[in-house]
Amino acid sequence: MKRSLLLSCLILNFVCVNAQKENNNWAFGINQGLSFNTVPPSIVSTSTNTHMPSPCAVSDSMGNLLFYTDGERIWNRNHSIMPNGNDIIKGRTDAMCMQDSTDAMDVNIIPDPGNKQRYYVVGSVGNWVYDGVSQCEQFTDVRYSIVDMSLNSGLGDVLPGNKNTVLYSHVYGNIATGEGMCNKWVLLTNAASDILAFEITPAGISMPRISSLSLPAFCINELKTSNDNSKLAVGTNWLTGQKSYLHLYDFNALTGAVTNKRPIDTAGINSKGTSDELFGFAFSNDNSKFYYRAEFGEAQAIWQVDLSQKSHSAVLASKTKVCNITKWMHSWDMMLGPDGKIYSAFRDGGDWLVISRPNRPGTACDARIQKLNIPLTIATYSLIGFQNWIPTSKAHYKYDDFAACSAPLPLSSKQPFADSYVWSTGATTRDITITEAGTYWVRAMQSCGAYRVDTFNIAFKPVQPPVDTFSCNGEPINIPMQPGAIYTWGSNGGSVITQTGTYTVAITVPGCGTINSSFRAIVYPPAGTQLLPDDTIICNAQLKADISSRYEMGDYLWSNGKTTRSITVASPGKYWVKSNTPCGLFTDTVDASYCKPIVKNIDMPTTICQGSCVDIHAEVENFPKAFNWSFPNGATVGNVWDENKSVRVCFDSLGNSQISLIVGNFGTYSDVFAKKFSVRPKPVVQYEELTIKAAYKKMVLLPACGDADTISWYRDKELICANCKELEIEAKLWHTNYRCVIQNGECKDTCDYTIEVVDIPTDIWMPTAFTPNGDGKNDLFRPMHDNPNIQVLSLSVYNRQGVRLYHSPNDGNLGWNGRYGNNEQGLATYFWLLRYKVLGRPDILTMKGDVILLR
Template structure:
C-alpha cells in the first residue's frame, strides 16, 4: 500500500553521467556510378556535381569528421577533393567490375593517415592489397606513402571493415575465393598486422556478392552470387566468425547486395543482373535458418532494370543502386517490419547522372551514436500505482537492465519497467547483451517521494479554527466556507458551527486528474448567534437583503450563490437560492452567520411600448405577452383579454400579471392616418408656372415629406413631365399620393433678329404644323411683305397649343442687289422659259435686249420686265444677247443701270 504520492514533474530526465559520442561524418559524400554523387552535408541527400568517377561496381569515399570531402577511389585510382588524380595514385589493383573493389580506413588515433584497400581483378586473379595516403602531403590534398601492398591472393570480391571491441582498432575482413576461409586483418595505430585471424566456416565462396557487417559488428552476411546467402556471428574482440546459417531459396538467384538495418534486427538482400528484380527483408531475431527464411518479405520490385548494392546512409536509411538509372531507390524506415519499411523506387535524384550497380563501401556504421538512457513515468488508473520505465535512444541491440534504489541494486529488477513500492532515489544502468564492450550506460538518478499530508486544526478564537495542510504536494482544500482564493493555502482561518468535515485533495503537478485525499473532522467552538429578521423572502424580479445592524458586529459580508462575497449589510439579488450573511466583530475576531432562503418570481416578459397607425375603421391591439396563466387589464377601454379592438386614436395601456402577482406594463399609442391629396393631373406648356403642394387633413403631429424626385419639402416646382409621388409620414402613419404632370414643349423658332428693309420677312418657325399670327397686321402667313422700317412681332403656335413670340427689327434700308440668270430656254416646257430679273431693295424701270451687233431688239418697261425669246412674234435664234436693266432705289428717284449678257438656248 502506498503511503504518499509521487511528486516529480512528468518529463524526461536525461543522463549527464556519461559523454554522448557524436557521429563522425566520414560518409557525408558519395561518388559512385557514372559521374554520379550525393551529399548528406545538409541532412537529406542532394545530388553532387563534379565527380569524375566512372565505375559499374565498387568504390569508396572518405570525408573528415565535419563532413568535408577528403578523397575517393574506384579501387584503381584515387582522386582528391578537387577531383584531380592524387600523385602516383593509379594502378592500385581495383577494378570497375569488382563488387567491393575498395574501402578506406583511417589509421586509429591518427588524423591524417588512411589505408586504402582494393581487390585486383587483373588476369582473372583477384588480389587484396592496400595503399597508404597521408593527407598532410601536397598542401593538404593528400599523397601516397606506399601502394600495391599485397595482403591476400585469390580473394573473392567481398570486403568489409568492422570496429574492434576496444572502439579504436579495426578488422579488415575478406574471404578466399572458392574456399570457406575468412581472413581478418587487424589495423591498429601501429599499422596493419599482416598476420590474419582465419575462420574456416560455411560454404565455399563465389567471386561476386557483398560481404557486410551489422552496425554493432556482431553479425556478418555474405551473398554467394547464387540462390543463397550466409549469416555468421562475429566476435569483434577476436575477429572470429561462428554459427553459420545458410539461407537458400530458388527466388534469390543471383544474391548480390546486402545491408543491415541500423537496429541490427533486419537484413535486406537484393539479387542482380537479369534475375535480380526484388529486394527482400529478413527478421534476424526469428531464430533458426528456416525461421529467418520464413520471415522473408518482398519489399521492392523493378521491371525495367535490376538492383545492385545496398548501403546504409548517415540518416539510417538504406540506399539501393539501380543499374543505368538516374535515381537511387530508398528504404526510408529500415527498422520497421515488412512493407512498412517504406521502399521508394525513385527516392533520390542523381541530377541527371546514372548509377551502376555499386555504391561506396564504408566502415560498418561509422556514424552510430552511443545510446542514451532516460527514465519516464506512468501513473495507473488508481492514481497510486506508479511505474518507471527505462527508455533507450537509439534503441539498437539487446540490453540488460539493472534498477538501483539509493545506490543499491534492487533484486530481480532487471526489466525495462519497475513498479514502485517505496520512496528513494532510483537509477537504471544498462549493458548491451553480447557486446564486446564493458561500458555501462547510466541514467540520471531520479528522486521519488511518497508524500503524506497530515491536515490538522487548532482553535483560534471565537468560532474560528486554523486549518493546516502539512502537505508537500500541490493540494486543494474542499469544504464549507473556504474561499476559492484560499483553497491552495497551507494555513487558513475559517469560521463555522458544530462539527464539519474538510477534505485535502493532493494532485500530481503534471496530471491534476489524479489525486489522493485525506479528511479532517473539525469541531468548531460555540459563539454568539446572529439572526436575520426573516429567513425566507418572496419577491418579484429582485429582492433587497438587509442585515440589521447590531452593536455586537461591525462587519457584514454576504455570500452569493456563485460563492463570491459582497461586503455590505444591504444587497439586491435577482436569483432564487440560499444567501448567507457573515457578521464579524473585528475586536474579538468573532464570526457568525445566518441564512435566508430567497424565492424570486419573474415578472412576465412583455413587448416594449409601441405605436400603431389607425389605417382602417378598427385596429386590434395585442398585450405583447402570451401565456394561458396570465391576467390582463386594459385602460382606458376596460378589458381582461389578451387583445383590445379600438376605433379611434389615443394612448392605451395594458398590465399583465402572473398567478404569483408579478406584473409588467406597456403603453400603445394609436395614431390616426392622415389624408393626403395632390389633386388632378396637370398639363401645361414649357415655362408656365407650376407648384405641387399637398392638401393634408387628420395630421395633428408633425408631417415629414418624401417626393419621388428626391425633395423633402412640402411644395416642389417640377421642371419636366412625369408622375410625382409624395410619401408623407406622421408618427407611425404613412400614406402616398401621386399626380401626373405633362409639360408640352414650346415651338422651335429662330432667334430674334435685326435686318434691313427688304421686300419680305419670314416668321422663323422651325417645326411642322405651326400657325402664325402677326401682331401688327393680324396676318397668318409665315411670310409677309413689308414696306416700312420698324419692329414686327409674330406669335407662333404648335399643334400642342404652346406659343412662342419672335421679334424682327427693321432698322435700315437694304442696298439694292440685282439677281439675273446667265441663260434661259424658251422651249415651251414651262421651265426657265422667260428671262426675268429681280432687284432687291429697288424697283424695276425697264429692260433692253440687244443683238450681237448692238441693235436694240426688245424693250420691256413694266414692273416685272422680262423676255420670252421672241421679237415681234418671231423666235430669236440661239446665242448671246447683251442687255441693260434700269431700276430705281427706294426713297430715291434716280435711275441705275445693270448690264449683262444672257444666253438663249432651245
C-alpha cells in the first residue's frame, strides 16, 4: 500500500485527567498496542493480525480496556472476537483496483450520546487504485456497526440488527470525527471536495450537513479536527502532475458547518512527476499549535505553525521547522497522547518521534527522535495508522498548568457552544479575568445534561531579568536562566560572563511577550592584583595624564580624594587608590613624572646689524612650559614671559656675544642652549643711483658706493663679481643696469648704476656672393655684424623678373638658402632689400644691393 491508506481516526479532545481514561489504550497492527496506564507508556499484546492502517481501542473511565477493532473484527478485553465481531465493516470491490480492496481503510469508535453502554464503530471500505506512480482512495462506502457493552456478560457484542450498515456511498475512505457536548460528528468527503457532516445524537445518525471545501476535485489525503472542536485540517493526496495542499478550516461542533478556508502549506512536483508530501497532522492539546510532516524531495521535517497569532499572515509567518527527520517514518501520521505529548513511529523498532511540549512555540516544543523502549517490529504497512481518540462526555478536563506573566489574566472556557457556564468564582460567563494565582475551574453545561469542566492551575511568575552581580578571584559568572524562556543577548553577552561590563538581553517567555533588560556584572580580580598601570611619564602639551584602574571595581578612593575609576593628574608625584569590594580591600600606587624638556636649536641669524630687531625662535621637544631667555650686550627685549618659545630682540651694541635659553616644566627638569652671534655696523652708501654715459665699446670703471667687508656686483640680478672693490666694464649694449651690494655680515646696503651707450655705429656688412651647396660654408645669404644694438626687421630677395623669392621677418632664422619653395635657384645675380633699426635711435634704416648665387 501507499501512505494514503495510513489514515488515523480523528477526534476532538482535551487532556483527560482525574478518572477519565477512555483513550489510555492504543491498538496497532499485528499483535501490538500501547498502554498509557504506565509512565512512560508501555507495549502491550493484542490479537490484531491485520495490515489495516487504523485500528482503534476504547477503555472505561479508569483506563481499563473495553474492546478494540481493526475495522473487520472486534476483540473484547480478553482479546477474543465478540460473538458477532467478524465482518463488521465489509463492502464492495472495485474493478480499477490492482489488488483485493475489501479491507477497511479507516475505523473509528464513537460513544453513543444516548446510551453510555453503546458505541458506534464507523469505518470505510478500502477501495483504492495505484497506477505505478501515484495512488488515491477511490469512491467507497462508509459503514457502521453498534457495540453494546451490556451484552455477553459485560464483554460486549455487536448488535445483529446494527451491523455493517451503510452510512453513505461513493465517498472517499478517510474519516474524521468530532464532538459537541450532546452530539458527535462523522466527517466524510465526496468527489466534489465537499465535507459531509453526519450528526450522531441520542436519536441516531442524521442526514449530512454539506460544506464545500472550495478545492479542486483532489484526492483528500487526511482529515483531522482540533481538540476544541473548532478547526479542521484537510490535506490533499499526491497525484501525478498535481501539487499537494494543506488547508485549515473552522469547524462548528454545534452545526457541523465547515467554513473559512486558510492555506497552510503547498508541496510541489518532484523529479518523478508526483507531488511532494504533506501528511501527518496533529494539534497541540491547548489547540494553539499545529504540527505537520512535510517531505520535499528526499528531505523530511516536522513543522509548527502558531494558531494563536492574531492574523493568518502572522500564523504563516510563524512557520518553524522543529525537527529534521533523517530516517524513514513508517506511520507518517502523528497523534496526541493522553499524556499531552504528540507521538509518531518509525519503521524500525524502538525509535519514535515525540513532541514533549507541544503547547510551546518553535523549538521549545522539544520535538526529537527518542528511544521509548517500545519496539515495533512489524515491517509491513500494518504498523500504525495511529489509535483513534475516543470522545467522552461528562468528563473533567484541564489544560497544562502554566505560569502567567502578570495579572490581570483572562481565562476562557474551551467549550464555545455550551448553554451555560459556572466558574469556581461564581461567574456565569464563558470568559473571566483573574488577578490572583490559584486553581480555577469552569463547568460548561448543555441542556442534554452533558457537561465539561476545564481546570486551570495558575501561578503568576513574571519574567525575572538578571540583576547586578559579581564574582571574586576572576571566576566566570553564570547567569541564572528562567526555564522555558528564550534569551537573546546583546553583542557582548551570554549566559556565562568573564569580563566586567554592562550587558543587555531580551527575554521572551512564550505567551508572555518579551522584556528588554540590562544589568551590571563585575568580575573582581584575585587578591594582590595590580590595579594601576606601571609608573607613568607625563609627556604631552597639556602636561596632564589620565590614570585608570585596569579593573572595574565599583568603589574607588584616590589619594587626591577622587572616587571615580579614572583621575587626571597635572603634577608629578605618587598617587594611590583603594577599592573596598565584596571580595576584600584592594590597593595600588603609581608614580607620575614629567618627561625632560629639550632645546634643539635657537633659530636666529649669526650676524646682526646694529639697531636691528630680530625674531628669535626656540626649537624644543617634550613640551616645556617655562622659558628663561638671557640677552647680553645691551639687547632690549619686549614681551618675554613663561611658555614663550619666540621673542623679538633689538640689538644696539657692537661686538660678539651669545643668547642662552633655559627651559623647564615647573622646576622638575631643565635644559640649556646657547647661540653665538655678532652685532655689526650697517654699511652706508654714498649714493643710491648713478647714470653714466659712455661711447660705444669704451671701457668704464665703476667704483663701490661705500666701504664694507664684502662688495658684490650684479648685472640684472646676476652675480658677476664677488668681493670686488670696483668693476670695469665695456660700454657696448645701449642700456645696462648694475647693482653694487656692500655688506658687513648680514648687514648690507645697495646702490645702482645705469650705463647708457652713445655714438652707436649703424653699418652692416652684406656678402656679394654665396654658395648654397650644403658644405656648411657660405650656405646662407644674410647680414653680418657684431653690434648687439642692431635689430634686423626683414630681408627680401628678388630675381630679375621681380619675383620675391625670399622674405624673412625678424624671427631668429634670418638667411636665404638659395631656394624658392622646394626648387633650387640657378647661377645668377639676385637683388636684396634689408630693413633694420639701431637701439637708441627712433628711425628705421634700409640697405639694398645684389648678390651672386654660385654652385
